[in-house]
Amino acid sequence: MTFELPGLFIVGVAYLLLLFLIAYAAERGWVPASVTRHPLTYVLSLGVYATSWSFYGSVGFARSQGYNFITIYLGVTLAFLLTPVLLMPILRLTRRYQLTSLADLFTFRYRSQLAGILVTLFMLTGTLPYIALQIQAVTESIGVLTQEATPTTLAFGFCVCLTVFAILFGARHVSPREKHEGLVLAIAFESLVKLIALLAVGAFALFGVFGGPSGVDQWLAINPEALDALYRPVTEGPWATYLLLAFAAAFLLPRQFHMGFTENLSPRALPIAAWGFPLFLLLLNLPIPLILWAGQMSGTPVAPDYYVLGITLESGGTLLPLIAYIGGLSSASAMVIVTTLALSSMCLNHLLLPVTYPDPKLDVYRWLLWGRRLLIGLIIFAGFIFYMVLQHNRGLVELGLISFVAVAQFLPGVFGLLYWPRATRIGFLAGLGAGAMIWAGTLLIPLLERAGAFVVDPEVLQLVDPQGQNKWQYATFWSLAVNGLLFVIFSLLTRPDEEEREAAYACVLDSMAPPRGVVTAESTHQFRQQLAQVMGPKAAEHEVQQALDDLQMASEEARPNQLRRLRERIERNLSGLMGPQMARMIVDTRLRLNPLEQTALGDSVRFIEERLERSRNQLRGLAVELDALRRYHRQVLQDLPIGVCSVGPANEVVIWNLAMELISGISRSSAVGTPLAELPAPWATLLVDFSGTDDLHVHKRQLVIESRLRSFNLHRAALASQESDHPASGDLGAGGIVILLEDLTDISTLEAELAHSERLASIGRLAAGVAHEIGNPVTGIACLAQNLREESDPDQLRDSVEAILEQTRRITEIVQSLVRFSHSGQLTRGTHAPMRLHDTVEEAIRLVRLSHSGRQVECINTCDPALELLGDRQRLGQVFVNLLTNACHASQPGDSVEVYGRQRDDRVEIVIRDQGCGMPKSVRKRIFEPFYTTREPGEGTGLGLSLVYSIVQDHGGSITVDSREGQGTAMLIDLPGLAAPVTSNSTTSPSEEPQR
């Protein structure tokens, strides 16, 4: 059975077209996201690891080196077992910092463009033999099927097809940072095809050639040397070396890195791949011994590398050979396409862009796109040249292993990147440089020399190129040993700079230092203008808008901390587009930071909190406990029933708790980071005014918010600087301030209601006196009126009328006093106005005289009639009524109560002194407490003196009591005079607290 070349070529192209249709359907959304993002799709896409080396070459490998061939997959299994501690951290880094290749990763960590260039060049050189291997495998597989020598033009045609499809799969989009769902699905499909193809060939070997499992057993019983040939090399060959090489290749090969990290659509798929991918490899390798023995048994006239195809020709049909051919084509094309895409991205970011950055007048995106396409073509062409140089004189496995040793040179750098913050760029470059040179000397140069590319002195060649299986151990050991040793020695001899140290912590501890400095650009518009100077206006607009969308930020954003976040986001996005070094360069030059300007503390706190939230699951030991403690403290602050607002040294809000959100209606997210003065009204004024005064407490500050009068207590404490070694003794206030806000609105309303109740209760108590006081003049008026009926003398008449009017005035005064006293108190403290103290006291005395006890005691008003103060006459009247009532109660009939007032500087001192029984100390301490009374139940509310205290406080004054048992009591009131500034609130420090 033979096949025609054109037919095979058409089948190949048709298959690639089918792949493109699958990719296109996925990108257009015709395939549900549940399929493209399914972990199985991800696992299968990782199957790009299995190239034509695995599909064809494994059988030849098994033939020459027995079970050593599975080390290439067991090493991968070992690497994927370490997913949580090895692969997941790399995935996190690539996603977070938009790193699209291994070169990007090293450039980011070691902060060196040279590292990126060296990694790219070495990766390119190390991978070209592998690309050549794929071209060789496809052309030779066609040769097996046609049983003719394959023309070179076919290899070239295959390369052209791959170039076109590589561009279609991965370079149709403007930005390489976008995930290619189509590519992932197409590569997953290719893996499925090669798995099915290999299993089909294996099934044919088992049932078609051997007639079933018993046939295999029988054949092995007859040919025990076949089984021995599989097991024996395990004890002789470089088993451990192969394991190590495969371990490195599992995630460091460009195609593995690209599919595993760059094109990862769902991070949650990676843990599943930890066992799913090894399972795929196991299934793929299960038929290999059967195919080998089937080939040996049937004596198929092809090299063991192509037994997969050779034995299918024995079936006599065309379907199975075609399936095997398509499986091989799948393996080769997937490898070339993905590898080329990965390498083109690396070459673009680390070779092309640093040398020829596009003119800003050009469309940067278009330039990058065409640069990438050109590089794809060049890389595949270079692979073709390599294939032409080598021309069929090497086995598939050898070319693959050369690449494996090359990528293993990145192992020290990766372990330094993930686990050793002390590693430096000099150490990395020295180690990698030495490893690369040893690799080239021991593997690449002998390969090219044998291919006839050039001539090397045989003695030199003998020195560096030990033949046989030993050469892999030799090359791997020396290259990695020297590489690792120089990496460690040079890292220890040199010191990482600050940038490098920061990147090291980002990689090792998953934490970066909080950002420092403030962006000089003050608006997103300025961001656009600055970026346009290097990227052109269109790209600048797109990048800024993209970052704004990513952060869900408004275009008008101007807060410094938010602009700093925008800058970080733009740098990450540009990193995905041009690599981390170029992105940093653009951002550093165009979006400058002013390092002298202090970074907002809120920004740093937000940064650290976000980082801790993300890293929560990676914390271990004491860090877990500390994090739990941090959460506990934060929760306490958040859930405090009192508003907490912490303000940083730059006057920006750092903490804004839940109670603060409820009180102010301003959400935490919009408050944190905002300068205090930029908070919505009236909070900005309230908090800025308070933070600017020397007062530590402000009581009953009133604000009208949404037409509602609200009342607040404010408290303040200065914070010591966090940078001080001894925060407790550090510069107090250098760390900002914390403001506590108590909402007293409900309490004030309640107080007003209680005060009104107290007044009504007082009126009730005065009712009998009122009746008496009004009754007397009424009786007098009645008598005078009776006399008037019989009076004819005009003088007597006038006197009687005058007497009636006098009695009426007396009644009117009593009624007016009562009305004023009982007038319903409002929450708003009455407007303070100048008032005569003497008159207010006089009116209070008049009211008190209405009561039974008030009539028995003489109240003497000795206040200066000219003495004035600023206050609320109605409320201060209540103060005197309550105090005089208490004084009368404490006095014996016939005693006197004196009210004395005098001006002292800008204050007014008032004393209400009685000659009563006085108070014991235990009572004195509690008299201002609400509901505390010494009277019998039902005789007093216990609110009188607490109300007095509250009113005096509201007037910015204080009240103290001086009482001795048996000697009487003096209540001392201190109020601001007319000249003193009086506000509706009062400020007192704890030391000024009145004696209570």
Add this chain to the structure above:
Amino acid sequence: MRAPSDKGRQSDLVILLFLFALFLMMPPFVTWWATAGFAWYFPYLIWGLVILLAAWQQIRSRHHDV
């Protein structure tokens, strides 16, 4: 306050599993099974066992985050 995280124990488990797999896949264990005269599919059984353990470990710790 929480006890040391489950994540820490999971990482420990991962390292233990890796060391166990390394033991199975490295000499002298490999030398033993390669010379003991087992059936041809014995290496695949060991490989399968490691995969099973990895799957068991992954199912135990599903709450990976990125």
